[in-house]
Amino acid sequence: MTTSAVKITKSINSDSSQEKDDIARLESEVRGYVRLFPTVFDVAKGSTLIDTDGKKYIDFFCGAGTLNYGHNNPKAKLALLDYISNDGIQHSLDAATKAKVEFLRAFEDIILKPRNLEYKIQFTGPTGTNAVEAAIKLARKSKKRSHIIAFSHAYHGHTLGALAVTANAYYHDEHYGSRSNVTHLPYDGYMGDDVDTSEYLAKVLDDQSSGIPIPAAIILETIQGEGGINVARNKWLKNIEAICKKHDILLIVDDIQMGNGRTGKFFSFEHSGINPDIVCLSKSIGGGLPFSINLIKPEEDLWKPGEHTGTFRGNNLAFVAGKAVLEHWNEDFEDAIFTRSLMIQSRLKHILEKYPQKGLSYRGLGMVWGLDMGSGKVARLIINEAFNQGLLVESSGADDEVLKIMAALTIDIDTLEQGLIIFEKAVHHILDNAS
Numbered sequence: 001m002t003t004s005a006v007k008i009t010k011s012i013n014s015d016s017s018q019e020k021d022d023i024a025r026l027e028s029e030v031r032g033y034v035r036l037f038p039t040v041f042d043v044a045k046g047s048t049l050i051d052t053d054g055k056k057y058i059d060f061f062c063g064a065g066t067l068n069y070g071h072n073n074p075k076a077k078l079a080l081l082d083y084i085s086n087d088g089i090q091h092s093l094d095a096a097t098k099a100k101v102e103f104l105r106a107f108e109d110i111i112l113k114p115r116n117l118e119y120k121i122q123f124t125g126p127t128g129t130n131a132v133e134a135a136i137k138l139a140r141k142s143k144k145r146s147h148i149i150a151f152s153h154a155y156h157g158h159t160l161g162a163l164a165v166t167a168n169a170y171y172h173d174e175h176y177g178s179r180s181n182v183t184h185l186p187y188d189g190y191m192g193d194d195v196d197t198s199e200y201l202a203k204v205l206d207d208q209s210s211g212i213p214i215p216a217a218i219i220l221e222t223i224q225g226e227g228g229i230n231v232a233r234n235k236w237l238k239n240i241e242a243i244c245k246k247h248d249i250l251l252i253v254d255d256i257q258m259g260n261g262r263t264g265k266f267f268s269f270e271h272s273g274i275n276p277d278i279v280c281l282s283k284s285i286g287g288g289l290p291f292s293i294n295l296i297k298p299e300e301d302l303w304k305p306g307e308h309t310g311t312f313r314g315n316n317l318a319f320v321a322g323k324a325v326l327e328h329w330n331e332d333f334e335d336a337i338f339t340r341s342l343m344i345q346s347r348l349k350h351i352l353e354k355y356p357q358k359g360l361s362y363r364g365l366g367m368v369w370g371l372d373m374g375s376g377k378v379a380r381l382i383i384n385e386a387f388n389q390g391l392l393v394e395s396s397g398a399d400d401e402v403l404k405i406m407a408a409l410t411i412d413i414d415t416l417e418q419g420l421i422i423f424e425k426a427v428h429h430i431l432d433n434a435s
């Protein structure tokens with residue numbers, strides 16, 4: 001882990017307004033983040049990006065959890081340069097390659113064995129939604145039931161199966177097809193902290209006249225990243241696990257955003273001690289490159305050869321980068337994350353103390369924190385102000401009202417401090433000028 005700020009420089013050699021115009025002219029209206037961060041990024045290292053105008057930005061966004069180990073992580077970069085210069089295999093469908101074997105061995109040695117976890121590893125298509133899609137299919141095949149239970153504010157991706165378990169109405173259209181095999185029930189905290197919504201779930205599944213069929217699987221995020229940094233309590237997660245056991249339901253943990261160390265431990269579910277049947281991992285598992293896997297309990301690995309297939313299952317460059325970044329877990333990584341987590345928490349506490357009358361709150365764990373502004377409009381003004389001051393931060397939640405701090409786990413202390421100062425200044429700027 002580095003402790004001093006990374007230095008990168010960039011000479012200005014392009015016309016960014018022309019570049020932005022060309023993107024608007026050529027790229028589909030579906031584009032999103034280019035609207036949130038209206039610039040043209042060029043180079044990046046660690047937690048700093050530089051755009052084509054030469055302006056620097058500190059990254060508290062991290063590709064929504066893809067860059068947990070920073071941009072161009074030095075371990076991944078060296079391994080990749082070496083691999084490419086030696087003409088390592090680029091693409092192989094799922095044929096055996098040395099890069100794959102080495103990734104599998106490293107994942108077993110560094111991640112699974114020390115945690116006493118036994119899983120088979122399925123390489124799915126390279127995006128998170130591909131992993132979710134495969135998990136849902138496998139659960140349905142295993143349990144010979146079609147129903148799936150998901151939760152309010154859940155986010156699992158946009159292909160049709162994963163979309164069906166994603167809650168936000170903005171992403172849905174009645175013409176996309178039926179979602180009738182999915183029921184969304186209230187997530188932990190949805191009815192306030194005093195109501196334990198797992199009791200409701202237990203009751204409807206115990207009652208054959210509740211109208212909710214026994215599902216093949218329950219799919220959940222232990223912390224809902226896109227849903228507004230909603231943190232499920234350990235007791236609630238344990239209760240859901242017990243309900244799954246009782247009714248022979250598979251428990252799928254979608255750790256696509258909260259895995260890979262984001263919460264301070266490699267898997268987000270380690271805090272609660274639950275033991276999911278299927279774990280979906282993506283984003284940072286490829287060390288910054290597209291890559292997704294599902295971890296499947298051996299007895300649930302019921303796939304027939306090639307039954308769930310695709311051209312980009314496994315990505316050799318991501319095997320190499322992914323293996324390299326796993327080496328961070330051989331160091332005092334959890335302690336380093338904890339130190340950074342405390343810095344973020346104390347800054348958020350400070351902001352709250354400054355505005356007792358605004359009804360702000362914050363929540364999170366490890367290196368994922370949300371500052372709930374109570375208004376998507378106010379959150380957006382703060383994002384814009386932070387961007388102007390050189391900080392990338394996004395928001396989540398039903399109204400995009402929760403500012404989401406997701407710095408790289410490897411961010412050096414100085415850069416983190418600088419980013420937090422900008423963040424606080426942006427909040428002050430907007431709140432102090434609000435009528």
Ligand SMILES: Cc1ncc(COP(=O)(O)O)c(C=O)c1O
Binds near residue numbers: 126129130
């Ligand atoms: C929890 C969770 N699941 C699934 C996905 C979908 O991943 P992708 O965008 O790579 O398809 C995301 C993306 O943000 C996510 O946060």
